[in-house]
Amino acid sequence: MKRILLALSLQVVAFWEVGRWYLTRAAYSWDQPWGLLAFIAAFVFLLASKQPWPRTERSLLLPAGAIVVYIATYFILPPLGRATIAFTALALTLSSLRFGRSFHPGLFGLF
Numbered sequence: 234m235k236r237i238l239l240a241l242s243l244q245v246v247a248f249w250e251v252g253r254w255y256l257t258r259a260a261y262s263w264d265q266p267w268g269l270l271a272f273i274a275a276f277v278f279l280l281a282s283k284q285p286w287p288r289t290e291r292s293l294l295l296p297a298g299a300i301v302v303y304i305a306t307y308f309i310l311p312p313l314g315r316a317t318i319a320f321t322a323l324a325l326t327l328s329s330l331r332f333g334r335s336f337h338p339g340l341f342g343l344f
Contacts, residue, residue, distance in 0.1 A: 235331055236293070237293065237326065237330045238330070239339065240293050240296060240326055242262060244296070244300065244319075244322055244326060246324055247300065247303075248303075248319040248322075248323070251312070251316045251320075252272060252314055254265050254312045255316055255334075257267075258312075262285065265344040271343050271344075272343070272344070273344055274323075274343055275324075275340060275343035277325075278339065278340065278343065279331050279340070282331065282332070284331075290324075291320075293326070293329065294335075295325045295335050296322045296325040296326040296329070297334070299318055299321050299322035299325060302318055302323050303315060303318045303319055303322065305325065306318070309325060320344045321341070321344070323344060324340050324341045324344035325341075328340050328341070
């Protein structure tokens with residue numbers, strides 16, 4: 234559990250620029266309130282799930298792979314492409330933390 238929380242914290246710091254870009258885009262775009270609503274729904278979904286929190290740690294191989302792709306394509310992709318990779322990595326990490334499996338389709342769709 235500590236390892237996943239550490240990975241999540243490092244991702245939040247590493248993806249800080251993506252968060253700043255996303256909030257700026259949400260403030261100045263007509264369609265972005267729906268994206269913010271989906272993001273809020275994802276966190277409500279994480280907190281309101283009746284499944285017990287897993288006691289075992291899962292592999293962080295998929296989120297680590299997403300981070301490597303983010304780093305490798307940082308100067309190639311536009312901000313939307315980087316945001317897609319960053320939110321995928323966050324969804325994979327939160328899925329491991331909350332549901333004990335590497336990929337949760339509902340959480341991935343909301344992110």
